[in-house]
Amino acid sequence: MEKIKVGILGAGNIAVRMAKTANLLEETEAYAIASRSQEKAEAFAAENGVKRAYGSYEAMLNDPDVDLVYVALPHSHHYAWGKAALLAGKHVLAEKAFTENGKQARELFALAEERGLFCGEAMWSRFVPGADVLRGLKESGKIGKVCSVQVTFGENMWHIERIWNPHLAGGALLDVGVYALAFASLALGGDVEKVESFLDLSELGVDRQDAILMKMKSGEIASLYISCLAKCPTxxxxxxxxxxxxxxxxxxxxxxxxxxxxxxxxERILSPVEHNGFEYELRDAVSAIREGKTEFGKMTHKETLRIMDMMDEIRARAGMTYPDE
Ligand SMILES: NC(=O)c1ccc[n+]([C@@H]2O[C@H](COP(=O)([O-])OP(=O)(O)OC[C@H]3O[C@@H](n4cnc5c(N)ncnc54)[C@H](OP(=O)(O)O)[C@@H]3O)[C@@H](O)[C@H]2O)c1
Structure with a gap:
């Protein structure tokens, strides 16, 4: 079977990991990289064994051989470039947070459905073997009846422009909070009844650290602390x-x-990953594409929207909007 040719938008940090993974798997190859700079694209291609290097995102989307576009851009750019990729007839795998808000995510999913293209959020922690342990925890009875989730998760990342700049849709919620919400959602399942939150906003109106409380309709409660200001124990x-x-x-x-x-x-449940952890989401994306599906089975459109909607609500409560909203 022919390999799925992956084209990467943005020659940044996480793009390197995806390029490596795509070249490792039998099902895929890291075929193209697109950067705003031709020189940067060429350097990335040489270092990471990528065949084609493009000096603009448009140019890569015009390459008929690109099958799957991996959007590895700041959050502010996921919607526009995800949409451009779908309009160019490409399948799309966009990094977390999937878009700035639920409205943008709904539009991308509707477009993917309309065109019969795959479109999914690269929430890689949903596809790893360890996720199945959490997914089955409630039913397993290993800890009795599940009552609550507690998370602390943070890195000192405030010096990174992608994190502090509102024009890049920065902030702790979209960058690290999305993982905490995904963890709670995975372990608790079911629908959310209520969300309460406190956001510490910067002078530019971007959240630096957040405390979030969630109550599920079935009674469980989640308490989450996330930060882009301080490294805290995960x-x-x-x-x-x-x-x-x-x-x-x-x-x-x-x-x-x-x-x-x-x-x-x-009990101690060890679930080591095979390579670097990205292989699971990429294989699942390939399977979905080959089966003509428009979404992941393990990170459905509904689940991405559920988390995006929660983040919208949390930001709205604090009066936090991005400049283009
Ligand atoms: N799954 C994970 O474990 C993981 C880890 C880290 C980040 N992420 C996600 O991956 C995405 C990218 O994060 P990253 O850490 O790779 O970021 P990064 O290193 O800053 O790379 C982002 C790339 O976006 C491009 N870009 C386009 N417009 C830009 C602008 N106005 N300012 C800055 N960059 C711009 C740049 O590529 P060119 O200059 O080549 O055009 C840049 O290298 C985010 O959604 C983030 O949340 C995921």
């Missing part, structure tokens, strides 16, 4: 009536400890 805990599940790995949930109420360890 602690993700699911609390049940008969123990808790804990991981200090927000990325691939590769090491989950099941503890009894008195703190003694009952």
């Amino acid at each position: 602690e993700c805990t699911v609390i049940g009536t008969d123990g808790k599940a804990f991981t200090d790995n927000m990325w691939d949930y590769g090491d989950i400890r099941i503890l009894a109420p008195d703190g003694t360890e009952r």
Whole structure:
């Protein structure tokens, strides 16, 4: 079977990891890179074994051989370039946060449906083997009846322009908060009844650190602290009536400890990734494309929208909008 040719928009940090992954898998190849600078695209292509280097995003979208476009741009640019890629007839895998807001995400998904193209959010932590452990936690009864989720998650990233600049749709919520919300949503499932939040906004009106409380319709409560100001210990805990599940790995949930109420360890569930963790989302994207599906099975359009809508509500409560909203 022919390899799916991946074209990457933006020669930045995460683009490197995707290029490596696409070249590792049998199903894909890192075929093209597009940058606003031809020189940068060529350097990226040489370093990462990418066949074609384009000095503009448009030029790559005009290449008929690109099958799947990976959008590795600041959040502010996901909607416009995701849309341009779909209009060019390409399948789209866009980095988290999928777009700036739910409205943009709905538009992209509607366009993908209309054109019969795959379009999904690269929330890679949803596809790793560890995610299945969390997905099944409620039903497994390993910690009794699940009651609550607690997360602290943060990095000192405030010096990075993509994070502090409102014009790039920066902020802790869209950058790291999206992982905490995805973790809570994965472990708790079901619908959210209410969200409360406190956002610490910068002078430019961008959230630096947030506290979020969620109550699910079925009664569970989540308490999340996220930060782009300070590195804090990654602690993700699911609390049940008969123990808790804990991981200090927000990325691939590769090491989950099941503890009894008195703190003694009952079970340790190790789920190492095969390569770097991106292989699972990329393989699932390829399967969806080959099966003619427009969305992921493990990160559906509905789930992306659910999280985008929550983030919209959290920002609205704090009066936080992006300049183009
Ligand atoms: N899945 C993960 O683990 C993970 C980790 C980190 C980030 N991410 C996500 O990946 C996306 C990109 O993050 P990143 O860390 O790779 O960012 P980055 O290193 O800053 O790269 C973003 C790229 O976007 C392009 N770009 C276009 N317009 C820009 C503008 N006005 N200002 C700055 N850059 C612009 C630039 O590429 P050119 O100069 O080549 O055009 C830049 O290199 C974000 O959505 C982020 O949340 C995901």
